[in-house]
Amino acid sequence: MTALSAMTEPHLIDVMPRVRGRLTADAPLAPVTWFRVGGPAEVMFRPADAEDLAVFLDALPDEVPVTVIGVASNLLVRDGGVPGVVIRLGRGFADIDAAGTDVTAGAAALDLNVAAVARDAGIGGLEFLSGIPGTIGGALRMNGGAYGREMRDVLIAAQGVDRRGARLTFTAAEMGFTYRHSAVPDDVIFTGALLRGTREDPAVIGARMDDIAAKRADTQPVRARTGGSTFKNPPGRKAWELIDAAGCRGLTVGVAQVSEKHCNFLLNLGGATAADLETLGEEVRRRVFDRFGIMLEWEIKRIGLAKGDAR
Structure with a gap:
């Protein structure tokens, strides 16, 4: 490639569909990862909401690769960066609401925040989420779990958008949960979830959350630049x-x-x-x-x- 052609060759961002959210060229990723390492995203897209995401994916050329990240707590971005579009869900996907024994949460909602809302509403059974340093979207993708419980124990339904921009809903059975895995196709971007717990005293739930926090602080390097658990537990082993x-x-x-x-x-x-x-x-x-x-x-x-x- 000559210097002139390098100067005139369009950047991927120049052929992106129109959006209501934010598009950024060569967006640094290291500052948003817990490891604080890695190269940039060729293009970063922060959709305004699920409809913005669906319209974008429908219009995006098939040959452009798409990668989704959350708060990057269990992620290693390699040093050469990520080609194509990196999608990061933000405020439009972070709402949390509680009613009865149900909690609805956007995929960008922090697991800890979901557990706290459930606690304040007197909904037990979700406090394990306070021990997972990530978002609901990541927990859906990998059947996130801690301290004896997993997403499959509390999920009623999950919403998502596929690579064609179709809005989808999955029941808990359709998620195909196994240990640290969901069978939902990789091209589906989760946008939210409906979770169900049980009615309990907020003080009792809070005590369990305090116990989880104490155990994490005692046994894990929670204040270090890390990526959480590195390897899955093999069957029957730690x-x-x-x-x-x-x-x-x-x-x-x-x-x-x-x-x-x-x-x-x-x-x-x-x-x-x-x-x-x-x-x-x-x-x-x-x-x-x-x-x-x-x-x-x-x-x-x-x-x-x-x-x-x-x-």
Whole structure:
């Protein structure tokens, strides 16, 4: 490519459909991820609401890849950035309402906030969400769970938009929930959910939430640059126990480290790259496999291109 052609070649943002939300070219992603690493999004789209999202997806050319992120608490963005469009749901998808024993929540609502609204309304059974550092959309996609409960225990229905812009609703049975997985097609972007709990005393619910918060603070590096649980638990085993027994506690690659407090967490000690963190994770997997014959499966979602890869 000549210098002139590079100057005149249109950016992807120049061919985007008209929207009511916000489109941003070459949007930095590292500042919004918990790891604080990774390259930019070629285009970032923040839709105004579900209708804006549906119209955009319907008009978007089929060849443009689409990636969805939430608060990026369980996400590793590679250093070369993410080609195509990255969609991040915001305020238009963050409403939470409680009535009776039901809670309706937008996909961008923080899990902790949903648990707090349920508590204040005297709706028990949702407090496990306070132990998941993410959004309802992410919890739907991966059947998020903590402290003995999962989304499949409380979900009544989920709403979403597919790559063609069709508005869809899924019953709990149609979600196809298994351990840390939903069978809903990957091109569906969740926009909201209806959850159901049970009537309980807010003080009792609050005490359970306080207990969850205390346990997290005692056992997890909650104030570090991390991505949450790195690997799924293999059937009948605990990932952290396998990692520890394989001698990986405190293991480093550059300034990326396996947490000494909870060794199923990777840490950016300051200045790590996404490549450092991914290399460290793969070394952990190799050591666990060599020791136990078990290949750990990534729970953290890894997206984008390695530095230097062509878009």
